[in-house]
Amino acid sequence: xxxxxxxxxxxxxxxxxxxxxxxxxxxxxxxxxxxxxxxxxxxxxxxxxxxxxxxxxxxxxxxxxxxxxxxxxxxxxxxxxxxxxxxxxxxxxxxxxxxxxxxxxxxxxxxxxxxxxxxxxxxxxxxxxxxxxxxxxxxxxxxxxxxxxxxxxxxxxxxxxxxxxxxxxxxxxxxxxxxxxxxxxxxxxxxxxxxxxxxxxxxxxxxxxxxxxxxxxxxxxxxxxxxxxxxxxxxxxxxxxxxxxxxxxxxxxxxxxxxxxxxxxxxxxxxxxxxxxxxxxxxxxxxxxxxxxxxxxxxxxxxxxxxxxxxxxxxxxxxxxxxxxxxxxxxxxxxxxxxxxxxxxxxxxxxxxxxxxxxxxxxxxxxxxxxxxxxxxxxxxxxxxxxxxxxxxxxxxxxxxxxxxxxxxxx
Amino acid sequence: xxxxxxxxxxxxxxxxxxxxxxxxxxxxxxxxxxxxxxxxxxxxxxxxxxxxxxxxxxxxxxxxxxxxxxxxxxxxxxxxxxxxxxxxxxxxxxxxxxxxxxxxxxxxxxxxxxxxxxxxxxxxxxxxxxxxxxxxxxxxxxxxxxxxxxxxxxxxxxxxxxxxx
Numbered sequence: 001x002x003x004x005x006x007x008x009x010x011x012x013x014x015x016x017x018x019x020x021x022x023x024x025x026x027x028x029x030x031x032x033x034x035x036x037x038x039x040x041x042x043x044x045x046x047x048x049x050x051x052x053x054x055x056x057x058x059x060x061x062x063x064x065x066x067x068x069x070x071x072x073x074x075x076x077x078x079x080x081x082x083x084x085x086x087x088x089x090x091x092x093x094x095x096x097x098x099x100x101x102x103x104x105x106x107x108x109x110x111x112x113x114x115x116x117x118x119x120x121x122x123x124x125x126x127x128x129x130x131x132x133x134x135x136x137x138x139x140x141x142x143x144x145x146x147x148x149x150x151x152x153x154x155x156x157x158x159x160x161x162x163x164x165x166x167x168x169x170x171x172x173x174x175x176x177x178x179x180x181x182x183x184x185x186x187x188x189x190x191x192x193x194x195x196x197x198x199x200x201x202x203x204x205x206x207x208x209x210x211x212x213x214x215x216x217x218x219x220x221x222x223x224x225x226x227x228x229x230x231x232x233x234x235x236x237x238x239x240x241x242x243x244x245x246x247x248x249x250x251x252x253x254x255x256x257x258x259x260x261x262x263x264x265x266x267x268x269x270x271x272x273x274x275x276x277x278x279x280x281x282x283x284x285x286x287x288x289x290x291x292x293x294x295x296x297x298x299x300x301x302x303x304x305x306x307x308x309x310x311x312x313x314x315x316x317x318x319x320x321x322x323x324x325x326x327x328x329x330x331x332x333x334x335x336x337x338x339x340x341x342x343x344x345x346x347x348x349x350x351x352x353x354x355x356x357x358x359x360x361x362x363x364x365x366x367x368x369x370x371x372x373x374x375x376x377x378x379x380x381x382x383x384x385x386x387x388x389x390x391x392x393x394x395x396x397x398x399x400x401x402x403x404x405x406x407x408x409x410x411x
Numbered sequence: 412x413x414x415x416x417x418x419x420x421x422x423x424x425x426x427x428x429x430x431x432x433x434x435x436x437x438x439x440x441x442x443x444x445x446x447x448x449x450x451x452x453x454x455x456x457x458x459x460x461x462x463x464x465x466x467x468x469x470x471x472x473x474x475x476x477x478x479x480x481x482x483x484x485x486x487x488x489x490x491x492x493x494x495x496x497x498x499x500x501x502x503x504x505x506x507x508x509x510x511x512x513x514x515x516x517x518x519x520x521x522x523x524x525x526x527x528x529x530x531x532x533x534x535x536x537x538x539x540x541x542x543x544x545x546x547x548x549x550x551x552x553x554x555x556x557x558x559x560x561x562x563x564x565x566x567x568x569x570x571x572x573x574x575x576x
Contacts, residue, residue, distance in 0.1 A: 085495045085534040118427075123442070123479045124535050124545055126552035159427040164438055164477035167533065181434035181463060183476040199432055240538065242497040248539035284496055284534075318497050318538075332496040336533050342476075 004236050005212050006252045008096035017138045020099040026144055028218035029106045034150050036218075041111040045214065047222035049234030054079055054170070054207030055282065055313040056389075057233075057302050060214075066194035067112045067202045075203040076109040076117040077179070078211055081163060081170040083122055085336060086283035086316030089238040089250050090208035094121075094128050097212070098135045102158065104211030106145070107218055109156050112204050116157055120175050123164040132160050167340035171388050172205040174342065185344040186388035207314075209238055229255035233301035237315050243280075244271040244321040256304075260296040263319055274321040278405070281305055282313025284333045285393035287400040288326065309400065326401040326408040327372075331359045337394030348391030351382040355398060368411035376402045413444055413458050421462070433463045437473055441480050447549055449489070450481040478532070479547065486521040486528030488570055489547040490563070494531045497538035506542035507531055509560045514567075526574060527567055 003009050013019040020026070032041050046061025067074055078101070082090040093101050109117045121129045136158050139145045147155040166184045168174045173187035176198050197203020213235060217225045229235045233255035239262055242248045246268035253262070259279060263270065270276055279295065280286035287310040289295050298304050305312040320329060338352040358375040362368050379395035386392050402409055414421050420443055428435035437459060444455040451459075456470040463470070474480040492507045507518060511529055514522055521528040537543045540556035544563070555566065 082536045083534060086497045086538050088536040088538055091536050122536070123477070124552055127554070161427070161435075162439060162442060164442070165479035166477050178438070179435055180432070181437040181465070181473070183472055199429070242538035243500040248501075250539070280496075316538075318500070320500065324500070329496065332499060336495055339533055
């Protein structure tokens with residue numbers, strides 16, 4: 001197969017500007033700016049069926065179309081906060097195929113007529129930010145960023161902005177607060193960023209992988225893109241495979257590939273040849289999937305994974321074999337969310353605190369069944385009451401592990 | 412003073428944001444301020460507050476909220492081992508325990524010579540390359556992946572020599 005996103009695996013030097021341009025790089029941006037109206041760009045992306053790759057799966061073109069033309073200026077922000085346990089795909093794109101991502105940022109900015117775009121990287125991506133700064137400087141020198149691009153009146157500048165270690169900043173309104181120089185705490189929505197975003201102005205926030213698809217869609221058209229993947233989920237996806245597999249890594253595959261194919265054909269099977277016990281398809285935020293034959297043969301697309309009582313999210317597939325007890329798994333996820341809760345809303349701040357206490361009691365073998373029941377109740381009480389998805393996600397593995405693996409919560 | 416020590420960097424940072432939105436520069440300025448000594452003190456925070464047009468309390472709030480900022484001195488190098496779920500399934504917990512044992516410290520502690528602090532941290536987006544850690548130090552942040560305890564000790568010894576020379 002030919003890689004569409006992880007193109008450096010076919011063309012190792014694609015991270016060099018001249019090589020990227022030799023392979024058609026920045027032709028899509030030029031085409032958009034010189035021959036298409038902004039609305040036409042939005043329409044093509046809408047028609048392609050591209051959905052957000054950061055986890056929520058919201059249609060990208062629809063998101064862009066919400067930006068009002070009555071309030072100015074507009075901003076585009078690339079979400080490169082990549083912090084979900086089990087996710088490491090955006091990193092590979094930015095490290096090895098940076099120009100395709102940057103071209104995607106540029107096209108998105110043109111589509112909503114933003115003259116400034118920010119790339120928000122998690123603080124740990126210090127070296128990647130320096131790498132992107134250099135690539136941006138090369139684009140400026142080549143006349144691909146700056147004033148009057150391609151002889152038109154359109155101008156664009158792209159800047160990186162480093163976070164400093166906070167999972168919550170992957171949530172788009174917390175991310176915007178963070179760029180504004182504040183604590184990364186989510187805003188109450190609505191209003192959504194498309195109307196009230198960075199500095200209170202209309203802002204499009206898109207994930208790195210989402211934006212990296214955009215140049216191809218402009219170049220090859222919506223119909224071509226739609227022909228990849230499934231009816232519900234167009235295009236290709238990078239699956240980050242980790243945990244108990246022999247070959248963990250990023251796998252770019254069409255939507256609709258099954259869990260079994262990912263784990264056994266691509267991932268080289270399960271560590272120590274043991275059976276798969278559970279799958280977390282959306283990292284630590286996942287409902288836990290019981291890895292029976294039905295689940296293993298389920299196609300990985302947004303709609304099909306839902307039938308298993310779970311979500312595909314950012315497609316960070318953590319494989320857990322039968323050597324692990326599920327109380328250990330939720331001990332890890334609960335402590336993660338307790339640490340990362342921003343403290344703004346009570347259900348999440350106090351809920352994760354109490355879940356941590358209860359799982360510690362369970363780990364110490366203290367009245368296991370009763371404490372598991374109480375833990376389940378606390379998690380259920382949190383659901384639907386948190387300000388942002390972090391609080392909701394903190395409960396997903398807890399409730400589903402206790403419901404679907406009751407044998408692991410007996411004294 | 413930051414503005415005297417890193418005039419070009421400060422200028423570059425301030426230019427990223429609209430002139431009336433100087434507060435946005437607080438995070439990059441903090442990264443710059445703690446680069447050399449590994450933490451920020453009240454003088455740094457006051458200067459950054461002035462540069463950004465905010466109060467010292469606003470800056471302290473940011474330092475307190477984000478885990479990569481520190482307000483007290485620790486080891487020259489902070490070795491931050493990911494022990495989240497995906498890395499743990501590949502032996503990160505044992506790696507951390509064995510590393511600490513070899514160094515004679517507990518997680519969160521600093522070696523007696525003040526060179527290394529070892530900490531457990533949450534996901535660093537390197538789940539396929541566990542055991543792994545990042546090092547926060549005078550050169551910013553770097554990743555060290557597919558690590559063993561022996562390789563880590565070698566890395567620490569090399570850093571020790573560099574500091575001495």
